[in-house]
Structures are given as C-alpha cells and as structure tokens.
Amino acid sequence: MKLAFQLAYRNLMGAGLRTWLNVGVLSFAYVLIILLNGILDGWNEQARTDTIAWEFGQGQLRYDEYDPYDPFTILDGHAVLPAEKRDGLTPVLLRQGTIYPEGRMLSTLIKGIDANQTIITIPTAKLKESDAALPVVIGKRMAESANLKEGDEVLMRWRDKHGTYDAAKVTVAAVFDGNVSTVDNGQMWMDIEKLREITQLEQSATYYIASTDVPVKAEGWTYFSQDELLQDLTDMIEMKKYSSSIMYGMLLLIALLAIFDTQVLSIFRRQREIGTYISLGMTRWKVVTLFTFEGTMYSILATIVGSIYGIPLFIYLANTGMGMPELSQDMGVAIAERIYPVYSVGLIFSTVLLVVVSATIVSFLPARKIAKMNPVDALKGKMQ
Amino acid sequence: MSENIISLKNVVKKFPVGDGFFTALKGIDLEFEKGEFAGLIGPSGSGKTTLLNIMGSLDAPTEGQALVMGKDIATLSHKQSALLRNMHIGFVFQVYNLLPVYTVFENVEFSLLLQNHTAAERKKMVMDALEWVGIENQADKKPAKLSGGEGQRVAIARAMVKRPEIVLADEPTANLDAKNAHAILKTMKQLNKELGTTFVFSTHDEKVMGYLDRIISLEDGKVVKDEVVEAQYTV
Numbered sequence: 001m002k003l004a005f006q007l008a009y010r011n012l013m014g015a016g017l018r019t020w021l022n023v024g025v026l027s028f029a030y031v032l033i034i035l036l037n038g039i040l041d042g043w044n045e046q047a048r049t050d051t052i053a054w055e056f057g058q059g060q061l062r063y064d065e066y067d068p069y070d071p072f073t074i075l076d077g078h079a080v081l082p083a084e085k086r087d088g089l090t091p092v093l094l095r096q097g098t099i100y101p102e103g104r105m106l107s108t109l110i111k112g113i114d115a116n117q118t119i120i121t122i123p124t125a126k127l128k129e130s131d132a133a134l135p136v137v138i139g140k141r142m143a144e145s146a147n148l149k150e151g152d153e154v155l156m157r158w159r160d161k162h163g164t165y166d167a168a169k170v171t172v173a174a175v176f177d178g179n180v181s182t183v184d185n186g187q188m189w190m191d192i193e194k195l196r197e198i199t200q201l202e203q204s205a206t207y208y209i210a211s212t213d214v215p216v217k218a219e220g221w222t223y224f225s226q227d228e229l230l231q232d233l234t235d236m237i238e239m240k241k242y243s244s245s246i247m248y249g250m251l252l253l254i255a256l257l258a259i260f261d262t263q264v265l266s267i268f269r270r271q272r273e274i275g276t277y278i279s280l281g282m283t284r285w286k287v288v289t290l291f292t293f294e295g296t297m298y299s300i301l302a303t304i305v306g307s308i309y310g311i312p313l314f315i316y317l318a319n320t321g322m323g324m325p326e327l328s329q330d331m332g333v334a335i336a337e338r339i340y341p342v343y344s345v346g347l348i349f350s351t352v353l354l355v356v357v358s359a360t361i362v363s364f365l366p367a368r369k370i371a372k373m374n375p376v377d378a379l380k381g382k383m384q
Numbered sequence: 385m386s387e388n389i390i391s392l393k394n395v396v397k398k399f400p401v402g403d404g405f406f407t408a409l410k411g412i413d414l415e416f417e418k419g420e421f422a423g424l425i426g427p428s429g430s431g432k433t434t435l436l437n438i439m440g441s442l443d444a445p446t447e448g449q450a451l452v453m454g455k456d457i458a459t460l461s462h463k464q465s466a467l468l469r470n471m472h473i474g475f476v477f478q479v480y481n482l483l484p485v486y487t488v489f490e491n492v493e494f495s496l497l498l499q500n501h502t503a504a505e506r507k508k509m510v511m512d513a514l515e516w517v518g519i520e521n522q523a524d525k526k527p528a529k530l531s532g533g534e535g536q537r538v539a540i541a542r543a544m545v546k547r548p549e550i551v552l553a554d555e556p557t558a559n560l561d562a563k564n565a566h567a568i569l570k571t572m573k574q575l576n577k578e579l580g581t582t583f584v585f586s587t588h589d590e591k592v593m594g595y596l597d598r599i600i601s602l603e604d605g606k607v608v609k610d611e612v613v614e615a616q617y618t619v
Contacts, residue, residue, distance in 0.1 A: 003497055014485020276481040279442060280542075281470020281498045283462050375442045379481065 004286065008293035012301065022262055022298050026255040026355065027306035033248045033351050034310065038341035039322060040244065044237045046179070046336050048230055054180040056229045057119040057209040061089060061216045066206050071096070074109075080203040085218045090117040091205035093192050097158040099170075101146040108142075109187045110158060112195030119211045122183060123174050127191045132171030134194060139184025143175045150175050156188070161200045168198070179336040252358060255302075259295050260362040267291065267366055274370055275379030284375075288367045295363020299356040317341050389453055389549055389582055390416035390439055396447035397434050397605075408434040410605040411448065416584060418549065421576045421615070423585040423592060426602035432586035433554055435602070439584060440473050440552045441465045453549060470498050474543025474581075478555035480535040482527040482542075488514070489523040492541045499546065513545035514538075517571050533564030540568065544575055553585045557592055566617070569595045573619045 012019045052058075062068075066077025074094050081091075093112040098105055115127040127135050134156070138148065148154060150172055157167040170188065178184060196202050210216070215223040267274070277287045321338030397409040409431045416422060424432040437443040438450050441457050450457040453472050460468065469475075474495075482491050492513055496506045514520040517537040527535055536556060543551050553572070557565035573595050576583050585592055593599060594616035601609035 007497075010490065011485055272479075272481055273483055276477075276483065278466070279440065279469060279475045279481075280495050281466050283466040285462075286466075376437050379442070379477070 001289075004289045004293045005297070007290050008297045011290075011294055012297050018262065019298070019301070022255075022258050023301045023305050025258050026298055026302035026359070027310070029248075029251045029255040030302055030306040030351060030355055031310040031313065032251060033355075034343060034348060035314065035317070035341065036244055036248070037241070037347050037351070038314065038318075038343045039339055040237060040241055041344060041347065042318075042341040043335065043339050044234075045342050046339060047233055047237070050179045050336065051182075051230065051233060052226060053121045054178050055120060055183050056226055057090070057211060058213040059210040059215070059226055060224045060229060061208040061210065061218065061221050062224060063206055064220050064222055066094070074206070078201060078204040078206045079220060081205060081208065081218055081221060085216055086208070088211045088214070089208035089216065090114045090119050090211070091192055091208050093195055093199075093201060093204055094206040095158055095195060095199055095201075097156050097188075099146060099188070100155045100157075101148055101152075104146075106146055107186065108156070110156070110195060111183075111187055111189045112192035113189055115191040115193075117209070119209050120183075121176075121178065122189055123176050124189065124191075126174035127189070130171065130173035132173065134168055134170040134190065134198075135173035136170045136188040136190045137174045137176060138172055138188050139181075140175055140177050141181055141184045142187055143172070145186070148172050148175075158199065160198065166198065181335075252355065255355075256358050256362045259298050259359055260366065263291065263295055263363050263366045266294075267369060271373075271378045271381045274373060275375050275377075275381075278375040279379065284371045284373065288364070288370045291367035291370060292360060292364040295367075296356060296360045298363075299359035302355065302359075303352055314341065314343055318343070387418045388415045389418050390414070390584070391451040392435075392439075392445075392448070393451075394448035395435070395438060395445040395450055397431070397438065397443070398446045408605050409438075409445070412605075412607055414600065414607065414610070416550075416582055418582055419576065419580045420598055421573060421583045421596055422598035422600060423587050423596040424600050424602055425588055425593065427588065429604075430602040431605040432602055436552050436554055436584065436586045439550070440475060441468050470495060471546070472549045474546065474548040474551040476536070476539050476543050476551060476553035476556045478558045480527070480539045480559075482535060482538055484527055486526075487523065488519065488525050488527070488530070488538050491527065491538055492545050495542065495546045509545055510541075513541040516544060516575060517541045531564075532560050533567060536560060536564070536568050537571065540571060540575075544579070544581070547579060548581065550582045550584065553583060553587075555587055555589070556585065557587070557589050562591065565589070565591050569617070570619050573615075573617075577619065 063077055063079045065073060067073045074096055078093060091114060095110045097108050097110045099108050113122065113124055115124045117124055123137055126137050143149060146154070152172045153169045155167055156170045157165060159165055170190070196204060213225060215225070217223070274287055278284060318341055321340040323338055324335055392412050392414045395409055395412040396407065398405040398407045412435060424435060426432055434443065438445055438457060439452060441452060441460060444458045453468065455468055483494065486494070489510055492510045493506050496509060501509065511520060514523055517540050519534055519537050522530065522534060527538065530538065557568060560568060569592060572583055575581055585596070587593070596613060597615055598612050600607055
C-alpha cells in the first residue's frame with residue numbers, strides 16, 4: 001500500500017502539467033463546495049439565531065383558531081389564556097389595520113406586545129418611553145415602504161371586537177434594524193394594553209412567546225417548541241442545500257471526468273509501462289492498485305492545493321462576511337446584510353471524503369482493465 | 385554437476401487467430417544451465433520472443449512443461465509468477481522500457497522496492513549496479529536525457545540490480561550502433577562471468593552471436609540447431 005502511494009506520487013509528479021491541471025480543477029471543486037456549503041450553514045445559523053432573538057423566543061403558545069399562514073384567522077384567532085398559565089409568557093395580540101401615510105393606504109398588521117417584555121429583541125421599551133398617545137415601533141423595511149421615520153405620525157384605522165371601525169394617529173417611537181423580515185414587513189408593534197383598549201379585547205392574546213422551553217398545556221392552545229417553529233426555515237435551507245448539491249455534483253462530475261479521462265488515456269498510453277511493471281515483478285492487481293492510487297493522489301494533492309488558497313479565502317470570508325443583495329432582505333426569511341460562512345469539521349471532512357472516494361472510484365473503473373491485460377501484449381503496446 | 389535452471393519439455397504455444405490457431409512453438413525441448421551465455425537466433429516469427437516470454441513467466445505454454453528455477457510456469461498463480469520474476473529473472477528489452485518519469489536511480493531501484501530492502505541497502509545495490517554498467521554518474525538523470533547506449537545500460541542495471549539467476553534479453557542491441565552494442569555485450573558478458581548469471585538472448589544480430597557460448601537456432605517454431613560454440617569476443 002505504502003509503495004503504491006509512493007509510486008503513484010512519483011508518477012504524478014513526473015507527469016507535470018497534466019497532473020497540475022487535474023489537481024487545479026479538482027481543488028476548485030473542493031473549495032467551491034466547502035465555500036457554498038459554508039455560506040448556507042452560516043446563513044442557517046444566522047437565520048436561526050436572529051429568528052429566535054426577534055420572533056420565536058424559546059417557543060410559542062398559539063391559540064388553535066389562529067393559523068399564521070391564513071390571514072382570515074386573525075380576526076377571531078384570539079382568546080384569553082387562564083391567568084395561572086401565563087407565567088414566563090409574553091402575550092402578543094394581532095389585529096389587522098390600515099395606515100394612511102402621505103395619503104396612501106397601506107394594509108398593516110398591528111401587533112400588540114407587552115412593553116415590558118425582554119424575551120425578543122423588538123425594542124418595546126421605546127413604547128414605554130414615548131409620550132405619544134399611541135406609540136408604535138416599526139422595522140426599517142416597514143419604515144421604508146411607508147416612508148416613515150422616528151417621530152412621524154400616521155393615521156391608523158382598525159376594527160374593534162364588534163367590527164366597528166375606529167381611527168387615530170399613531171406615533172413612530174422607534175425604527176428598529178433587524179434581519180428578520182417577518183417581524184418587520186407591513187407590521188406595527190404597539191403596547192398590548194393599548195391595543196386591547198382600542199379594540200376592547202381585554203386579556204386577549206393571539207399567541208404567547210415563552211421565555212423558557214417548558215411546554216405549556218392549555219385547552220384550545222397549542223405549544224410549539226423552538227425546533228417546530230424553525231422547521232420551515234430548516235426545510236427551506238435543506239431544500240436550498242439539495243438544489244445546490246446539483247451544482248456541486250456537476251462541478252465534481254467535471255473534475256472526476258477529467259480524472260477518468262486521464263486514467264483511460266493513461267492506461268492506453270502507458271501499456272509498455274504496465275508491461276514493464278509486471279515484468280519487474282508486480283502482480284497485475286498491484287498495478288491496478290498503483291493506477292487507482294494515482295487517481296486517489298489527485299484528490300489528495302487537490303486537498304493540499306485547495307488548502308493553500310482555500311483556507312486563507314475561508315478565513316477572510318468568515319471574518320468579513322459576504323454582502324447580500326438588498327432584494328434578498330425581503331425574501332420572507334431572516335437574511336442579514338452580510339452572511340458569515342461557517343465551516344464545520346463535518347462539512348470539511350465529508351467533502352474531503354466525498355472527493356477522495358469519488359476520485360478513487362473513477363480511477364479504479366478504467367484501471368480494472370489492467371487485471372485482464374496480457375503482459376506480453378502490454379509490453380508490445382498492442383492492447384486496444 | 386551442472387545445475388539446470390530452465391528446463392523446457394515439449395513446449396507448444398498456440399495463439400488464437402480468427403477461428404483457428406497459430407502455432408508459434410512446436411514442441412521445444414531445451415535446458416539451460418546456471419551461468420550460460422546463450423542465444424536464440426532465427427528469422428522473425430520463428431518463436432524466439434515467445435520462448436523468451438515463457439521462460440520469463442510472462443506467458444505460459446499451451447502444451448508441455450516449462451520449469452524455471454524448478455517451478456512449473458503453467459501452474460503458477462499471477463502472484464507466484466510475479467514473485468518468480470521479481471526474485472529470479474531480469475529482463476532487458478529492445479526498446480529499454482525505462483519508466484519515463486523516474487530517474488536512472490529510481491528505474492534501477494524499482495525491483496528492489498518490491499522486495500523488502502532498507503533504503504540504505506537499496507542505495508548501495510543500485511549504485512553497485514550502475515557502477516557495473518558504467519553510468520554511476522548519470523543516476524539523477526531522466527531516461528529522456530540519455531543516449532540509446534546509456535538507456536540500455538540502465539536497463540541492464542535494472543535487470544541485474546537484484547542479482548537474478550536469469551537475465552532474458554530480447555534483441556538488446558537492435559536499437560544500438562555497433563560501438564554501443566559491443567560495449568553493452570561486453571558488460572553483460574562481464575556480469576555473466578563475475579556473477580554467474582545465466583543470460584539468454586533472442587537475437588539475429590551477428591555482433592551478439594560473436595559473444596555467445598551457445599547458439600540455438602529456431603525456425604518455424606522448432607529448434608533446428610543447438611550448438612556450443614567458441615565465443616568470438618571475450619572479456
């Protein structure tokens with residue numbers, strides 16, 4: 001085995017440019033696979049952290065009549081949770097409304113939240129600090145689409161529990177800058193007590209945000225753990241990984257085709273050499289092993305070459321991050337302006353293993369032919 | 385008493401051609417003793433190389449028995465056959481068959497890598513072999529940088545480095561000019577004398593014949609003459 005590796009190394013070094021071209025292509029595949037997976041993992045980690053911090057907390061207790069994917073359930077999707085069940089929970093009440101910035105009409109989701117809460121990062125303390133009659137905090141996306149800024153007033157219309165329309169001016173107490181568009185786009189956050197007051201929905205809440213991951217049981221309410229809440233995000237990133245894997249597969253396929261092609265040509269061109277190895281005392285399977293290891297050696301050299309230019313690139317990007325286009329901020333999932341790739345040991349090892357095993361297999365396939373070679377014909381270079 | 389290291393009994397070799405067979409060897413009976421400097425001569429297609437390949441365990445007879453170092457070639461597995469070649473048989477080819485990406489040293493060292501020698505032992509054995517053939521100062525060169533004569537010397541060093549009992553040389557001088565051919569043959573004759581290695585040539589080169597102690601003439605796959613001769617050239 002050691003000898004086959006030594007000889008494979010010598011053969012590859014002796015082959016010069018041909019070797020380095022294959023190694024270059026393969027190392028590029030390596031670096032790109034690790035980098036793109038690192039970006040997805042970085043995005044995943046950032047999105048999970050941000051979504052937990054800005055929206056989900058440690059879990060949510062949701063009223064059964066409310067379906068976050070169905071806006072028609074907002075109207076009646078609220079109830080009063082028994083007081084003894086509310087420990088460690090922050091209530092959120094959802095109502096639909098309309099605002100009229102600069103004469104335009106914008107549908108908005110009014111979210112009432114306990115102004116004293118500290119579970120999620122929404123700056124609800126600003127609601128307490130404001131002297132306005134109806135202070136609200138909004139995200140930067142909402143501020144941009146409604147052309148609002150801190151201190152601005154805007155007319156807001158809503159319906160109370162009887163369906164009667166009412167309207168008043170709300171004041172923007174703060175504009176927050178977060179990565180989670182699902183707490184920002186088309187939404188206004190206000191003190192839940194004030195929202196309950198203007199809608200006459202005393203004690204009501206649509207869902208509660210938990211400060212600890214302790215499932216709460218209450219009739220008509222369902223507790224969703226952090227993992228369950230993040231399932232959509234996880235599924236989306238998994239789907240993105242699958243679709244990206246097609247690209248990795250194609251990239252790897254090109255690199256492996258180059259190795260396969262080199263090996264087929266090599267075996268045809270190096271028949272005399274194969275015959276010489278056998279005449280010098282190598283068994284045919286040892287020659288097969290030698291040629292297979294030459295393919296494996298491509299992947300090992302590609303690992304080394306890829307490390308030389310890949311590691312500095314990975315470190316640089318992990319520190320400075322990669323800027324994301326502005327449009328991606330409104331995709332409905334948490335995407336930061338910069339994503340910092342995360343390279344796990346598992347990702348690196350699995351990529352190295354994938355490339356080494358694939359390169360070994362594509363080298364072995366044509367090399368098997370050697371086992372059937374007649375050494376006399378090989379020495380004469382007569383094999384077809 | 386002299387020792388037979390190659391013994392061929394009624395060796396027949398047939399090659400499939402189309403729907404039938406071509407018989408390259410038709411019942412060869414030959415024996416070679418240790419230390420012989422013998423040659424197989426004859427026109428192209430007479431079966432010289434086929435016979436050499438069987439003696440080198442690169443091929444097996446279709447019928448008959450070929451015993452090399454007491455081992456029946458036809459019954460050897462690939463592994464046993466490889467071991468026989470590695471330990472006891474050296475090959476010298478017409479086109480040298482040097483491994484192009486290796487240096488002279490590495491080419492000669494190759495057989496030793498398949499045996500279990502230490503690096504120090506290998507280095508000494510390789511340098512000794514290069515010294516025998518007079519190219520010890522070319523050890524770091526690649527084959528492409530060598531002349532034809534030098535290339536064949538490397539091939540001889542590679543065949544001799546493991547001190548085999550048998551060296552089989554297939555037209556070793558065919559690609560060399562007269563001066564280089566004589567130099568190569570003298571080297572081989574010298575090694576034959578000093579180390580007692582058995583040399584069997586396949587040739588139709590007159591110069592080679594001048595060095596041989598035994599000439600076996602083949603024609604149409606049969607031995608037509610087998611005679612011990614007085615070598616024209618000595619060392």
